[in-house]
Amino acid sequence: MAGRWPAVLVANLLLGIPAVVPFWLLWFLAASWVSGPPAEENDGMALWLVIVVPVVGLYALLWSAVNRSLARRSSLMPRTYWLLGVLGTLLPTTALIIIYP
Template sequence: MIRRWPTALGVNLLLGVPGVVPIWLLWFLAANWSHPEPTENDGMALWLVIILPIVGLYTLLWWTANRALARRTSLAARTYWLLSAMGTFSPTVTLVLIHP
């Protein structure tokens, strides 16, 4: 049984590095859905075909890894999922903060 939180945080930090791509794609979709680019003639359907499989596969990978890890840790459920979300979003937040 995993007793401490560094393992859960480390796994989610590692999952957050490739997670930058699906998070950015979701941000891109949300930004263009509300204010579409005037030169975008293809519409949003093409983007949905690209974004949904990528985000779906990443979500499935993240959920599977965290469900297996959550069963083995002694952290409370709320604490574990908050820690895993923070670990996953940390690489994206870091890139946003260091970008000029």
């Protein structure tokens, strides 16, 4: 079953649901650095890095472990597999952006 593209898509869609949190944290961190922190917030950005780095790091480890395991058993071409994996992971976040702009 892991050799077919639906298994890859479903696995990455399921991984994409908790990925909303790390993607949001990265977006918020990038937006805060570009626009600067609000005037009433004088704690700096170091606290955000303490929160963002472990959350994004743990999710990246989970995502890469699952996808490396599936990629070894998949009969898809590597480029097709990783493209499908990334798009499947981004789909829940994209749907939330479209539904709740």
